[in-house]
Amino acid sequence: QSALTQPASVSGSPGQSITISCTGTSSDVGNYDFVSWYQQHPGKAPKLMIYEGSKRPSGVSNRFSGSKSGNTASLTISGLQAEDEADYYCCSYAGEYTYVFGTGTKVTVL
Amino acid sequence: EVHLVESGGGFLQPGESLRLSCAASGFTFSSHAMSWVRQAPGKGLEWVSTISGSGFGTNYADSVKGRFTISRDNSKNTLYLEMNSLRAEDTAVYYCAKCGDDDYPDYTFPYWGQGTLVTVSS
Numbered sequence: 001q002s003a004l005t006q007p008a009s010v011s012g013s014p015g016q017s018i019t020i021s022c023t024g025t026s027s028d029v030g031n032y033d034f035v036s037w038y039q040q041h042p043g044k045a046p047k048l049m050i051y052e053g054s055k056r057p058s059g060v061s062n063r064f065s066g067s068k069s070g071n072t073a074s075l076t077i078s079g080l081q082a083e084d085e086a087d088y089y090c091c092s093y094a095g096e097y098t099y100v101f102g103t104g105t106k107v108t109v110l
Numbered sequence: 111e112v113h114l115v116e117s118g119g120g121f122l123q124p125g126e127s128l129r130l131s132c133a134a135s136g137f138t139f140s141s142h143a144m145s146w147v148r149q150a151p152g153k154g155l156e157w158v159s160t161i162s163g164s165g166f167g168t169n170y171a172d173s174v175k176g177r178f179t180i181s182r183d184n185s186k187n188t189l190y191l192e193m194n195s196l197r198a199e200d201t202a203v204y205y206c207a208k209c210g211d212d213d214y215p216d217y218t219f220p221y222w223g224q225g226t227l228v229t230v231s232s
Contacts, residue, residue, distance in 0.1 A: 001172050003154070034217035038155070045205060045222040046147075046155065051214055058213075089155050093217035097143065097160040097169035104154035 004029065004090055004102035011108040017078040020105045022090030023071060028100050030071035034093035037066055037075045041086045049088075050075060077107070085109045112136040112221040114206050119226030126196050126230075132189040132206030132223055140164070140184040143209035143216055146191050148202035149225075156202075159191065160209065174200075196230045203227050 005023040012018040022029065022037075029035055035053045038046035048057055050066035053073060063078045073092070077084055090102035118130040132144070146158040159170045159180040168180050179192040189206050203225040210216035 003156075032217070034215065036218045038219070040155075045224055046219070047222075048214075048218065048220045051218040051220075057220065087154075091155075091157070091219070097162065097167055098171075099145070099157040099160065099217075101147075101155040101157055 001094070001098070001100055004092060004100055006088075006090060006102040006105045008103070009106045009108065011110055012077075012080045013110045014080055014082065016080050017076060018080060018107065020075045020077075020088055020090075020107070022073040022075070022092075022102045024073075024092055024100065025071055028092040028094040029068065029073055032093045032095070033068070035066070035068055035073040036091045037064075037073075038089045038091065039084075039086045040089065046089065080109055082109050112208060112211070114208065114221060114223035116204065116206050116223045116226040119204065119228045121229045121231070122196055123232055124197055124230055127192070127194045128196065128228060130191040130193070130204055130206075130226060130228070132191075134187045134189065134206075134208070137208070137211070139182075139187040142211070143167075144182060144189045145207045145209055145219065146180060146189075147205045147207055147219070147222075148200075149205070150199070150202040153202075158204070161189070193228070196228075198230050198232075201228060201230050 037050040053068040145160040207219040208221040
C-alpha cells in the first residue's frame with residue numbers, strides 16, 4: 001500500500017497548460033481503470049474532478065482532462081486560472097475494497 | 111442532496127480509544143459502500159478503510175489494521191470508525207466519503223463530509 005507518486009509542485013502562468021503525473025504499479029493504476037483525481041483548497045474537503053481516468057463529473061470545467069498509460073495516470077489543466085490554485089490528489093482502486101492516494105501536488109498559478 | 115456529517119473527533123492521549131460517526135442523508139445508504147479517508151496536518155490524503163453496503167465486506171490500510179474497525183448501521187444511516195490503541199501518527203482530519211453514486215462507479219469518491227479532527231498527544 002505505497003502511495004502513488006506525484007510531483008510535489010507544479011506551476012504555470014494564467015492561460016497556460018500544466019500536467020500532473022501519478023505513477024503507481026501494476027497492482028493499482030496499471031490494473032484498474034478506476035483512477036480518480038481530487039482538488040482540495042485549504043481547509044476544504046476534496047472535490048472529485050476526474051473519475052475512471054478521463055471522465056469529468058457534471059459541473060467540472062472541461063479545462064480539466066485525464067488520461068492513463070500503463071502504470072501512470074495524468075491530469076491536465078488547460079487555460080490555467082487563479083481559482084485552479086490548490087492541491088491535487090490522484091487515487092486508484094487497488095482491489096478488494098482498498099484504495100491508494102497519490103502523494104499530492106500543489107498547483108501554483110504564477 | 112447527499113449530505114455527510116462526521117462527528118466524534120477530539121483530543122486524546124496515546125493508547126486511548128475513540129469512535130467516529132458519519133451521519134448520511136440524501137441517498138439510499140444501504141446501497142453504497144462507504145469509506146474513511148484521513149489527512150494529517152499539512153500532509154496528503156490517506157485512505158483508511160472501506161465497508162460494503164451490506165457491511166459484510168471491509169478492508170483497512172496497513173497502518174490501522176488490527177486497531178481500527180469500520181462498521182455501519184443501515185437502519186440509522188450512520189457509518190462508524192472505532193479507533194483503538196491510538197498513536198500520535200493517527201492525528202488527522204478524518205473524512206467519511208461515499209463510494210460511487212447513481213452517476214459514478216463505486217470506485218470513486220464523489221461526496222465527502224467536512225471532516226472531524228482527531229488529535230492524539232501526550
